[in-house]
Amino acid sequence: MRTYDIIIKKRNGYSNTRDELRSLIRGFVDGYVPDYQMAAWLMAVYFNHLDAEERLCLTEIMTDSGEKIDLSSISGIKVDKHSTGGVGDKVTLVVGPIVAAAGLVFAKLSGRGLGH
Structure with missing residues (x-):
């Protein structure tokens, strides 16, 4: 094609x-x-x-175009706060610990284009 x-x-x-x-x-x-x-x-x-x-x-x-991580072995609700890498995006630094303190599993993943 x-x-x-x-x-x-x-x-x-x-x-x-x-x-x-x-x-x-x-x-x-x-x-x-x-x-x-x-x-x-x-x-x-x-x-x-x-x-x-x-x-x-x-x-x-x-x-479906990227790599997938199997988190099924981790019990409980799993959440992600996705970021596109905007200038001054500091929300993740605050949200991650708050969500984890509430007992949720928190995964922080970066997009392919961010170069991390």
């Missing part, structure tokens, strides 16, 4: 299929889809939007 065709389809106002979105995301994560092509697709999305099915598919594909 050619990335160019996925971009053109979205640019022309059509919906991308789950397979097209999976190919695009997997290719980007693996380094086969260059930044300029992803930027072109994102611009097409900006102007033509994602429909509900595309949003669902994209969310599921992105969720």
Whole structure:
């Protein structure tokens, strides 16, 4: 599946299929889809939007695109305070200990793009 065709389809106002979105995301994560092509697709999305099915598919594909940690061996409710790395984001430093003190298991995970 050619990335160019996925971009053109979205640019022309059509919906991308789950397979097209999976190919695009997997290719980007693996380094086969260059930044300029992803930027072109994102611009097409900006102007033509994602429909509900595309949003669902994209969310599921992105969720499945990374490594997963199995926390099933840890009993109790497990929570995460996710951060996109915004400037001045100090909330995690306060929330983590408070949540842990309340008896919840607290996992702090960083996104792929943060470089941690």
